[in-house]
Amino acid sequence: MQPDLEDLRITPRELENLTGLDISDTFMGRVYRPSLFHHRSRLLSFVLTEILTFGLILIFCLPISLVLARGIGHLSGDASSTFWFLVTTLGLSVAIALCWNAFMWYKGKSLKVLAHLLDEVDQHNEIIQAVDIIDQLGSVRNSTVELIDRPDVLNALNATRETLLCGLMTEKILRKNKRLIARRYELFANIETNIARLQYLQVNSQANEYGQLFNEALRIGRSVQREMERLNTD
């Protein structure tokens, strides 16, 4: 890839710095990206993650329940009690898995804007990839493929990149200060009170300043008068 094109890419590391979250194809932070349902490969990754998480939950739940059930004395060793134990543990694991998914869905609601921005970033990177392919085709001898107005395309991509970066930074600031922003009406009331106080202080300080200047002028005048008297008597 040509260096000027490479600079226009938004790398995963840049994304992590800008958003403060661990971003991947399927995840933003700990939450699923909504766009993964539109791509088959990402959907496969999602299904695999769900299966693995359920497996992990089962690995933790089953033996702990086994030890607890035996300790309490609910497990007697015959087939029916074992069967009910297995059914209960499986149900518990499914419940925990559903809770985990519900938690992620709830967290994901506040990250909708970020999800949209990340999809835009993916599209931007895809366009850069397409431009790179055209560049490579164009570099082949006797090739008729040519990117018309390459500087214009690069300018447009640069502008898009800057906009996306600004968008991501703004989103992060808004997300981190969500609670403060929710209290904005309270903040405005505070600001009004503070402005009134500042104006009072300013008036006071102006008055003090005037007083000081007046005193200074008086002192200068007196010292000038003293000097004049001294010169007159000499």
Added chain:
Amino acid sequence: MKHFAVLITLLRDRKKFLTEIRQNVKVERKITSLLIASSAFFAVYGAIIGASSSWQQVISSAIKLPALYLITLLICLPTLYFFDILFGSKLTFSQYAALILTTVSVISVLLFSFAPVTLFFLISIHEYNFFLLFNVAIFTITGLVGVKMFYEGMRSVTATEDRLQLVNADLTSAPIGDFLPSDAISKAVSRSADGDLDDGLQKTRTRLLQLWLVLYAMVGCQLGWTLRPFFGAPNETFNLFRSLEGNFYGQVWRSLLTLLGVQ
């Protein structure tokens, strides 16, 4: 897959991996990936040892073996964490979890590497006691290697952490306004070069680590005994568990005696 890529990064450059954990770089993702990768490897080995009995034992052991290592870790982790922060550690709970998971992952990879050998012995030898003792030996070897790596890793992480803390303390205690705080810098440099640390604290934490490893082994053996059967005795129907009697060490001794023909 991404999770196994993290494990391969660990195996290729353990020092860099541990440094990243100490610097709190993507610790959560490391924990998730190591959990999944190590569970997968343990499950495969568990399935192989369960295959000495019935298909239900295969599934049962595939779930029980990862659970054994991971639940022991879960039980013993708070002890290590609280005792270590009492003696001056600045690492977080997630960092401790990640450090111990690196050991468990290394053990899982070592077990997985023994899988073809175990499979071979499973197919060629139909002697339950030999298979049992053979696997006990494998678990012991992999456990010792993993523990040794954990011990070295923890010591290097805590020693670096202590050294950095002392260097920072030296530099911040330099008088403000000195253009060349040469005393502070030379003191810091000599500390980092010679490793002249607070020996008492380091020794205490090393002793703590050793005791914790003994605790981990004891909890692990007891949990293993409680969760048995992993192998499934021959000519017996599938049991999800056996009654709580005897102990792990007695059984190993009895198997050894049976194998030697004494009993």
